[in-house]
Structures are given as C-alpha cells and as structure tokens.
Amino acid sequence: MSADLIFGGFLAVFALGVAAYVVMARDLFAVIVGFVAYGLLLSLAWMVLSAPDVAMTEAALGSGVMGALLFGACAKLRRTEAEEGPRLMGKCAAALLCVGITVALVAVVITLPETAPTLAPESQASLGATGLGNAVTAVLMVFRALDTMLEKVVLLIALVAVWSLAPNRVWGGHPVYELPREKNGPLIFLARCIIPVGLVAGVYLFWVGADDPGSAFAGGAILSAMALLALLAGVRSAPAVSNFWLRFSLVVGVAVFLVIGLVGLASGSGFLTYPEGLAKPVIVVIEVAMTLSIGVTMAMLVAGPPARSSRS
C-alpha cells in the first residue's frame, strides 16, 4: 500500500509538473513534446485508477495520435508568434480565478460522500446477458450503445467540418500529410517494419476488448497511427476525399449500428436492442465496422482538409 502511495504521489507531482511546463514553456515544439509525455503520464494515472481501458485509449489517442496532429500543426506554425499576452494585472486576475476554481474542486474532492454512488453491481448483474466479459465494453456497446453511436456521428461531423475548410480549387482532392521525399529514408524503413506489427496490435486490441481491457477505440487509434505513418513516410499517399471506398469505410461503423438498431426496432424489442442469445456475435460485427471507421476517421482528421487537386 505504501509503495502504491509513493508511486501515486510521484505520478501526481510529475504529471502536474509536466502540465505546468506545457502551459508555461516558450517554444511551441518543446510544449508539444511535453504534451505527449503528459498524455503518457495520464495513462499511468488511469492504470492507478483501475481503468485500463481508459489508459489504453489515452495512450493511443490522447498522447499518440494527438501528438501526430500537433506536430503537423507545429511544423506549419512554428515561426509564428502571437502578440503579447495580457499584462501583469490580467495575469494576476487569471491566476486568482484559476486558483479559486482549483480550491473549489479540491474541496469537492475532499468532501465526496463516504459511500460513492455506483452502477458497478448493476453492470455486473447484466453482464452475463451480453456474452461479454469486459464491463466497460458492455457499457459502450450495449447499455449505452446510443451514446457510442452518436459519438461516431460526432466524429463524422468533425471530419466533414475539417474537409469543408478546403479551398474551392482543391475540393474533393487529396489531403497532404507527407515529409519531403529526400529526408525520410529511415522513416520509410520504420514504416515497413512497424506497420505490419501495428496492424496486428490494433486488431488484437479490439478483439480482446470483449473480455479483457481493450476496445474498438484503442484499436482504431492504433490503426489510424499506422495509416498516418504510411502517409508520413510517403509509402502511400492519402486517397481523395471523394473516393468511394474512403467514404464507405468512414460511414460503415454508424451504418451497421443504425441497421442493427432499426432491426431491433422493427422486431418490436426497441432501438439498439440485440436479439437474445445472439448479442455477442452482433456486438462483434458492430465492433469490426466501428474499429475500421474510427481508424480511418481519425487518420483523416489528422491528415486535414484536401490540399492537392485530384486532377493534377
């Protein structure tokens, strides 16, 4: 227990220190490196909180794919420097406000009720009917399936919004997420070594998610990281955003979810109610489609709006 305490204490101090660095440091590049490290520390904190599923999602997405996104932006914005921030008075006022909010939150944490409200017993009781062993996956795919489906829709809307930022002349063209050819020899080598392993790891994470920690989100995030590595190294170039198969893989997750939901509605048991005894296979089908959609959507979100016309 005391070793736990020491580890937790170190983790807390470390994470706070890196977070402060992310907020305070001057150089944009250094800040982003700090943010990636901070994401990894957070995923350790999630392990301490007995939430391995969240830890994996945080490591793969909040730290990994987010890092790819931020470095891409940094490469374009590094030379920019915004004007002066608020003067000392403004900074003091902001600090005072933030300290106040922190103190209020700390007070809430300290005075949380002795017996916490929980849905764990209910989840445990209904877990058997789903055929799943991982309660978090059961919540995502069964008990709160509607949330998960709508969240896929949010991802799609975000992607449509990103694409709509393309200038008219490249509309329907290819996003560009590549390094200059001559500089990336080692990267091509890395891509060829890592991508096969990463693809297996991503599929594995989604597959074990039924019974063990892992989920379509963590698996999809790893798949998208592999896709981005392929783009970055120039092993493949990004498909045009008007490409049929690209669009198909983007919507297949939501589409399968919707079809199965409507079948449930038509058979009289209700929207997104799975047929008894068949819950597990149905969930696996949805998760396959979802993992593909999540992976492709995230990769395309990082790759950004089209930047090259499909005709040139």
Added chain:
Amino acid sequence: MITILGISAACLVGIGLYGLIVHPHPLRKLLAFNVAGNGIFLLFGVVARRGAAAGMGGDPVPQALVITGIVVAFSATALGIAILLRYFAETGSVSLKDEKKSDW
C-alpha cells in the same frame, strides 16, 4: 491515494484554465484547453474508482463515458487545428486580437 489523484486532477483544471486565458497563441490555447479537459476526465475517473464494487476496480459507466469523451475531445481539437491552419493560410498570422479594442 485516490484523493491525491483527485487533488491533482483539480490542479490540472486550474493549470489548463490559466493557460487558456493568458496565452495569446491559439495553438497554445487549444493545448491548455486539453490539459483542463484531461483534469475533468481524471476527476470523473476518481469518482469511478470510488464506486468500485461487485469485484470491479471501478464503476464501468463513467469509464466508458470518459473513453467517448477522449475521442470527442480529440476530434474537436483536430477541427480547431484545421480552422487555425486555414486562418493562418489566409491571413499569414495567428493573431486573435480585435484591432478595434484596446489591450487591458
């Protein structure tokens, strides 16, 4: 132990909020906003951990919500960055300053 993480989560919210307010650079604002968001997720995780019961290490419902939260935060950040890059491509600057208003 759990309380320590809860307190650090509260501090993360404060740190992130401070960065969001004082940084003039939009990308720094986005990062700071993510730090604050992570603090809120972690706070939720502390609540989930305290709800450990029935042989589970924590309440799975908040944990699942945090997973969807992380994904949504990522997509919102990606959209923010895309808008920022387009703004930069159009104007050659990342300044958010309103020319008509005076600084305070």
